[in-house]
Amino acid sequence: MIEVKNVYKSFGDKKVLEDVSAGFYRGKSNFIIGSSGSGKSVLMKCMVGLEQVTDGSILYENRDFTHLDYNAKKEIRKEIGMLFQGTALFDSLTVEQNVEFPIKMFSKMTPAERLDRVNFCLQRVNLSKVNHLYPSALSGGMKKRVGIARAIALNPQYLFCDEPNSGLDPLTSRVIDELIKEITIEFNITTIINTHDMKSVFDMGDNIIFIWQGKKWWEGTRKDIRASGNKELHDFMKAYDIENM
């Protein structure tokens, strides 16, 4: 479980997050939703350590990530897998080398064992015969799948997905959603998904956090969301035409 406790984040005088507290649970798809500029991406960056919180703490199974030194943070980071909005695959490496990269850096596997693990991860995301292609030769959906394969290569405890459906057609979006959901349950990991896609939220949202103007405005499950009575949340859903879904 990841706990965010009273997190504040400012850039100069601009307050981006104010007193945000939330829990993200193991084996569940945890969503952070909110409009552009609401602070949800900053919250995710604070959680993975790409941004330092101004105040507050982030606990990974009661280990205070925010106040650990570099080496201790590194140990927690090895338990984190992340799927980036733009996939962040290494351009100069092939698909196989991309997925192999974290294994090569942090495990003592032999080259043959590493190849087995890479092939397992690629098969798990339903990709085959792409080992020797470079990211530039892949479609958007395939890049996302390779990103997921790389993220799960080291059996992470926590999977962060930043806008996993951005730039994908609706059909491919559903495939990626389904894949993330399956992986979450199969490996019993804590998955945190930052998205605008309300269809994903309604399909998978076990735990949903709505961020509004840097504050946690609402928290609940996909079953609670329609009956929440929260005006800003309803406006947000309406804006995404969710009432007709």
Added chain:
Amino acid sequence: MSFFYHFGRYILFIRGLFSKPEKFWVFRERMFQEMQSIGVGSIGIVTIISVFVGAVTTVQTAYQLVSGLVAKSIIGTIVSDSTMLELAPTITCLVLAGKIGSSIASEIGTMRVTEQIDALEIMGINSANYLVLPKILAGMIVIPMLIIIAIFLGISGGIIAGKMAGILPVEEFMKGARSTFKGFTVFFSCTKAVTFAFIITSVSAFQGFYTHGGALEVGQSSTRAVVYSAVLILFSDYILAQLLL
């Protein structure tokens, strides 16, 4: 104030490079790749520049030494000494600042704006150590080698031009070149090469590493890398000449 801010950040960046690599064999592999890219990839341009600079220096020196009282062998002395002391290390490194510097800044800058560096950090890898240190060390090893080649080719260009233009015979040129040769001149040239190599690789990597934005900013970082490297090469050239000669 801005100068001190950026200088301080550069110093912190350099300090951050020095940590134990995750896997030494991966580091070694990367360093050999960079040596090939920086060294082998630059031999063509170094050859062209050195030969022509040596040739032009011979012709222009001969043009200035029209007096019959001066032995023609002095042309060999001037060309070889100027090539070793200044032309080979400085001119070659200024050109390499354009070739290697822009390549390093744009490569690392693109990795920054496409979140590839964030991906490394989240995996728990010291991105500066992984990406930049192999480039700096590779540069400091292969650029002095390129300068030695440049010296050889520069003097050869001078000999060829002298013979082809009927200025002086090869034996006369060599007699002049040998008459004042000191081993220290080559040492000084190599000292310059190591210093310039550090400047080119570290300044360019620094510019790329702190790129923010998109394609436009990557281009700007690349331009800054070349300009700052060139200015620092000329500045340190003067400092080294004052200190060592």
